[in-house]
Amino acid sequence: MGIFNFSQDLGVDLGTANTLVFIKGKGVVLREPSVVAKNLETGQVEAVGGSARNMIGRTPGNISVIRPMKDGVIADYDTTAVMMKYFIKKAMRKRSLMARKPNVMICVPSGITMVEERAVIDASKQAGAKDAFPIAEPFAAAIGCGLPVWEPTGSMIVDIGGGTTEVAVISLGGIVTSRSIRTAGDNMDDAIINYIRKHYNLMIGERSAESIKMDIGRAGEITQDEEMDIRGRDLLSGLPKTITIQTSEIVKALKETVDSIISAVKDTLEQTPPELAADIMDRGIVLSGGGALLTNLDQVISNETQMPVFVAENPLDSVALGTGKSLDYIQHFRTHPNVSTRSTTD
Numbered sequence: 606m607g608i609f610n611f612s613q614d615l616g617v618d619l620g621t622a623n624t625l626v627f628i629k630g631k632g633v634v635l636r637e638p639s640v641v642a643k644n645l646e647t648g649q650v651e652a653v654g655g656s657a658r659n660m661i662g663r664t665p666g667n668i669s670v671i672r673p674m675k676d677g678v679i680a681d682y683d684t685t686a687v688m689m690k691y692f693i694k695k696a697m698r699k700r701s702l703m704a705r706k707p708n709v710m711i712c713v714p715s716g717i718t719m720v721e722e723r724a725v726i727d728a729s730k731q732a733g734a735k736d737a738f739p740i741a742e743p744f745a746a747a748i749g750c751g752l753p754v755w756e757p758t759g760s761m762i763v764d765i766g767g768g769t770t771e772v773a774v775i776s777l778g779g780i781v782t783s784r785s786i787r788t789a790g791d792n793m794d795d796a797i798i799n800y801i802r803k804h805y806n807l808m809i810g811e812r813s814a815e816s817i818k819m820d821i822g823r824a825g826e827i828t829q830d831e832e833m834d835i836r837g838r839d840l841l842s843g844l845p846k847t848i849t850i851q852t853s854e855i856v857k858a859l860k861e862t863v864d865s866i867i868s869a870v871k872d873t874l875e876q877t878p879p880e881l882a883a884d885i886m887d888r889g890i891v892l893s894g895g896g897a898l899l900t901n902l903d904q905v906i907s908n909e910t911q912m913p914v915f916v917a918e919n920p921l922d923s924v925a926l927g928t929g930k931s932l933d934y935i936q937h938f939r940t941h942p943n944v945s946t947r948s949t950t951d
Contacts, residue, residue, distance in 0.1 A: 613707045615693065615734075616929030618745070619725065621674045622767025622790060622895065624654075624688070625922065626696040627929030633922055635696040639767075641688050642670045650684075653691045662810045676787040677714040677742070677769035678721045682728060689732035706735035708935060712928050714769045715741045716785025740931050742766070742924055743773035744780060746893045749927030750917045754778060759881030760888065763870055763906070764924060765896025767791050770866050772873040774881055782876040788865040790896045793818055800858035802840065805848050809837040818899070821852045824863045825905035863902065867909050874910065889913035893923035 616627035619639070626635040637654030644651050646667050652660060661670050673681035673688060697707070709729050713722055722739050729737035743762045744754065752760040755778045764771040767790045773783035794814040801807050809817075813835055821831045831852045839846040870890070874882065890912055892903055897920040907914040917923050 613697070613705060614932045614935065615696065615707045615709045616925060616927075616932055617689070617693075617709055617711045617729070618925040618928055619674065619685075619689065619711055620766050620924070621672070621677055621769070623921075624692055625925035626692055627925050627932075628696060629929065629932045632929070633925050635692055636922075636925075637692060637695075639674050639688065640670060640672055641684050642668055643684070645669050650687055650691075653688055661812060675768060677766065677785075678717060679724045679728060682724060686728045686731040689728055693733050706733055708932075709734040709737045710740055710928050710931050710935065711737055712742045712745045712924050713739045714785050715743055715771050715773060715780060715783045716769070738935060740928055741771075741773070741780060741783075742769070743771040743783060744775060745925075745927035745931060746771070746917075746923045747773070747775050747891070747927065748930050749919075749923035749925065750891050750893055752891060758888070759877070759884035761873070761877075761885045761890045763866070763890060763892050763897075765789050765866065765892065765894040765899075766924075767895065770869055770894075770896065772869045774873060774877045774885065776881055776884075781878065781881060782873055784869045784873045786865060786869045788862055788869075790818075790894070792862045792865075793822070793859055793896070793899070796858045796862055797822075797855060800854065801835070801837070801848075801850070804854075805850075806840040807835075807837040807846060807848055808840055809835060813837065817850070817855060818859075821850075822855050822859060823852055823900045824856070824859065824902040825908070827852055827856060827901075859899070863899075863905065866896075866902075867906060870906060870910060886912055889915050891915050891917055893917040893920045895921055 614629045618625040624639045625633055628634050638658040640657040642652040642657040642660050673684040679685045713725055726737045743764050746764040747754050747762040754775045757777050760775045770786050770789045774781045797814040797817050821833045832849050834849050836847045897916050903914040903916050
């Protein structure tokens, strides 16, 4: 297999919650929230990434904070293109790599439609890429986790991002069977917001919900309750209010989302050929993505599937690392443009 060795080529993990940029030979050089702040009166972009995320819930009426990616796909094409252009320029400026337009390897959900995939490619080119090559998110995650994706053995990856959960069984450089559901980390945050609103008449923001999930969020049964004080707006009085919540409440709030992820894993295993299923039984299931950091999730999935389950060494960066490493095989993606972006069972 021919190998292209362009130091300027980029791997981009264009996620619903965060975007990561990998430069060949440098590693992950940029990690920013997929958020854009726009002025509604002038149409100008006021901030992108971390600075825009800091504006959430704090903007005046003429500023709108937008997340242009929804459920792993582009919801706002023009804003996504502007955001990608900003991130690519920022990443390349850090390394003084402005000599030519880069080739970009960009991850997409395995369940994406051809129209949605074309939108990602076109947005990449509009953002400054010479050429763009899509790679399935679970395939990239598996490479980033160090799984033997090119060997004739079964590897199972569960990548829980912000907008989608990608479950796939991979062998011989391709996805054998997969399941992509639009239930993931954002749904966990929404579930926490809805639970607190319903039971306490308290409105909290996305950032507060994420903090709750990270600090006291759990999956499955718990042995010890923890407490956390949270602040929000009382829906009855309209005034600020502080309440104390417990881990057991967050477990209840997250149960539906966790059950959906477990169901996707089981459905994928049911479609897996027996020989590959035996490999997975021996090697185990690997979790990646931010959702993999939910405490006890690996144990719950293990109990439900009766298989060993492991969290990747660097779950937040797995997709970006795999997308970057795939640059070594960019010629293969040139000659087989749909390699690893479609399950053989879809």
